[in-house]
Amino acid sequence: MASKLIHAIYKDDDLVLQAVKQIRDARYHIGEVYTPFPVHGIDKAMGLAPTRLAICSFLYGITGLTVAVLMMNFMMIQDWPQDIGGKPSFHFYQNMPTFVPIMFELTVFFAAHLMVITFYMRSKLWPFRKAENPDPRTTDDHFLIEVDASDHNVDKLTDFLYNTGAAEIKLIEN
Structure with missing residues (x-):
């Protein structure tokens, strides 16, 4: 079975923080969040364990x-x-x-x-390692949330992400 990922792009850090909270409340799995700078509180909103x-x-x-x-x-x-x-x-x-x-x-x-x-x-950041950034705009001024869509209705999830404030959504199939 091929895995499906949805890349939702946001243009504001406050908007992406609210979107992460809404996505987690709706019980969708967030794979990764790419931001051009550290967004305070996003680790807590994603439910990540504290660092040791x-x-x-x-x-x-x-x-x-x-x-x-x-x-x-x-x-x-x-x-x-x-x-x-x-x-x-x-x-x-x-x-x-x-x-x-x-x-x-x-x-x-x-x-x-x-x-x-x-x-x-x-x-796993080794010297000379190639970057794994899915969208180069996330190093400048955009924010990207990677949501796993393998077990969900893609149209319903896309509509939900647009309602959270996403400016652009891409479906990635592996």
Whole structure:
């Protein structure tokens, strides 16, 4: 059985947010929403689960802090202790105030870089990957809602989408 998708194009972000709510209330399945900029509240309107990237960011920051502490303890206390500015290097905790900027910077460095890598892996955005944008106007000023029409009457669904404010509707058959 061939799958049918309907691409409904909208011209306003408030209109697309209302349309997503109406489509979900009518129990139609929204496959994806393409927008030229982030529309606040659309993830909640689509019923998407909250992201867990903040947990990853915290863990990556803790990893960076751990690397910074171990690195400075080894380099400045164990391997090659130096008397810099009259501050002896007997114990890590005695010199910790001078290490705070390095600990902060490595925490931010690890969190930021590993978050970018995690985001790209999670969303499958690899370098040199071809874009999967169904309509190039969605990168400029239009919004597109992709609705699964395989199990529904296409004419009835099309009329419903026009009533939600769609400016243009296309039927895509795979």
